[in-house]
Amino acid sequence: MTDGKKVRIATCSLAGCFGCHMSLLDIDERVFDLMQLVEFDRTPLTDIKHCGPCDVGIVEGGVCNAENVHVLKEFRKNCKVLVATGACAITGGLPALRNNIDLWDCFQEVYQYEGGLEGGQVPNDPELPLPFDQVRPIAEVVKVDYFLPGCPPPADAIWKFLSDLIAGREPRLDYEMLHFD
Amino acid sequence: MSDTLTIDGKEIPYRPGQTIMDAAMAAGVYIPHLCHNPEFKPHGSCKLCMVNVNGRNVASCTMPAASGMTVLNDTPELNGARRSLLQMLFAEGNHLCPVCERSGNCHLQALAYYLGMTNPHYVQFYPSREVDASHPDVLLDRNRCIMCELCVRASSEVDGKDVFGLSGRGIQTRLVVNAPTGLLGDSALAVSDKAVQVCPTGALLIKRQGYRVPVGRRMFDHKPISVVQTEGGHD
Ligand code: SF4
Ligand code: SF4
Numbered sequence: 228m229t230d231g232k233k234v235r236i237a238t239c240s241l242a243g244c245f246g247c248h249m250s251l252l253d254i255d256e257r258v259f260d261l262m263q264l265v266e267f268d269r270t271p272l273t274d275i276k277h278c279g280p281c282d283v284g285i286v287e288g289g290v291c292n293a294e295n296v297h298v299l300k301e302f303r304k305n306c307k308v309l310v311a312t313g314a315c316a317i318t319g320g321l322p323a324l325r326n327n328i329d330l331w332d333c334f335q336e337v338y339q340y341e342g343g344l345e346g347g348q349v350p351n352d353p354e355l356p357l358p359f360d361q362v363r364p365i366a367e368v369v370k371v372d373y374f375l376p377g378c379p380p381p382a383d384a385i386w387k388f389l390s391d392l393i394a395g396r397e398p399r400l401d402y403e404m405l406h407f408d
Numbered sequence: 409m410s411d412t413l414t415i416d417g418k419e420i421p422y423r424p425g426q427t428i429m430d431a432a433m434a435a436g437v438y439i440p441h442l443c444h445n446p447e448f449k450p451h452g453s454c455k456l457c458m459v460n461v462n463g464r465n466v467a468s469c470t471m472p473a474a475s476g477m478t479v480l481n482d483t484p485e486l487n488g489a490r491r492s493l494l495q496m497l498f499a500e501g502n503h504l505c506p507v508c509e510r511s512g513n514c515h516l517q518a519l520a521y522y523l524g525m526t527n528p529h530y531v532q533f534y535p536s537r538e539v540d541a542s543h544p545d546v547l548l549d550r551n552r553c554i555m556c557e558l559c560v561r562a563s564s565e566v567d568g569k570d571v572f573g574l575s576g577r578g579i580q581t582r583l584v585v586n587a588p589t590g591l592l593g594d595s596a597l598a599v600s601d602k603a604v605q606v607c608p609t610g611a612l613l614i615k616r617q618g619y620r621v622p623v624g625r626r627m628f629d630h631k632p633i634s635v636v637q638t639e640g641g642h643d
Binding site: 311314317318319320321323324326327361363364366367371373374375376378402403405406407408 | 498508630
């Protein structure tokens with residue numbers, strides 16, 4: 228897709244569990260092949276804090292707070308192709324289980340009623356991102372080019388998807404690679 | 409004229425009284441469907457089985473087969489419309505497949521796989537719907553109910569109990585339970601009832617069966633629903 232130059236990829240986890248990133252690492256020794264073809268911009272692996280111009284952006288997790296929106300918009304602005312990766316990015320996923328529960332009730336349950344937390348206070352440091360009352364799929368905030376489902380998507384599906392994309396083919400998943408669980 | 413019609417160019421016989429769906433099933437031709445189950449009277453509500461007959465779209469589960477019909481079924485247009493119907497069903501419920509015990513055995517999900525649906529497309533409703541865990545052996549999770557009325561039909565036609573019904577209109581429609589309290593635990597439902605077996609989704613689940621068959625080894629994990637349902641056995 229880049230005429231011989233290495234494909235530059237950025238990844239991030241918003242309201243996700245890093246499971247999709249783990250699944251990416253699960254491609255095992257194929258990671259060596261991948262590294263011949265790609266270089267990483269912002270990812271949890273490189274510790275680069277902001278996303279620069281990239282060919283592909285891989286977003287794990289839905290949008291649950293204000294910081295998620297900023298990161299997501301930065302990805303959309305810089306990435307030619309944006310991929311919603313995993314159930315949470317695509318549907319909100321398990322974090323969206325809280326969508327019908329009042330946010331304050333959630334906080335109280337976690338920080339005040341649940342034992343073992345010192346002080347029993349809801350954290351309110353101004354540096355903490357503002358939480359939203361609902362977790363939403365990323366496609367409700369920015370335009371998404373591709374969806375790669377699964378919780379997480381199997382390593383083989385990620386590999387197939389990325390190799391198609393890098394080779395300039397329309398990504399196509401076989402039946403057994405398309406999973407919502 | 410002989411009693412035949414064509415589906416995607418293939419000539420298929422039918423007996424008078426059969427629907428297009430009946431004739432297709434008998435001939436091993438798969439037409440996607442969700443609220444239909446050959447054991448019960450057709451309901452015609454999910455519209456997944458929509459086919460094009462002589463230029464008009466009709467529900468194949470309710471349309472009587474007739475001589476000389478030219479039926480289109482497996483076309484990009486119809487499959488695209490079916491995919492949109494599925495996306496609406498996903499967006500208007502709460503379908504968290506990763507934590508649903510039916511995942512891999514679910515007809516709704518299997519159709520999404522079959523039709524290559526990768527995302528819900530529409531803005532998610534995240535509706536607030538009740539879970540009823542009052543029954544000792546059966547769980548009712550309305551978040552996953554697609555209002556197909558298969559349990560309603562099975563309970564009345566086979567079990568003779570009328571445990572289930574639909575109440576409300578449009579997006580407010582909910583599955584209701586025939587009990588003074590409205591709770592499954594106070595109804596006449598037994599775990600062996602046909603109504604429990606026919607649910608195509610994870611809305612009605614038998615308790616204490618969780619993950620006996622691991623994810624990855626379930627009905628639709630390796631075979632598409634089109635193959636499972638034409639190889640024999642509706643499930
Ligand atoms: S009922 Fe089917 S589609 Fe809904 S959450 Fe369960 S497995 Fe997914
Ligand atoms: S509970 Fe199951 S069978 Fe009954 S209407 Fe809902 S989806 Fe259909």
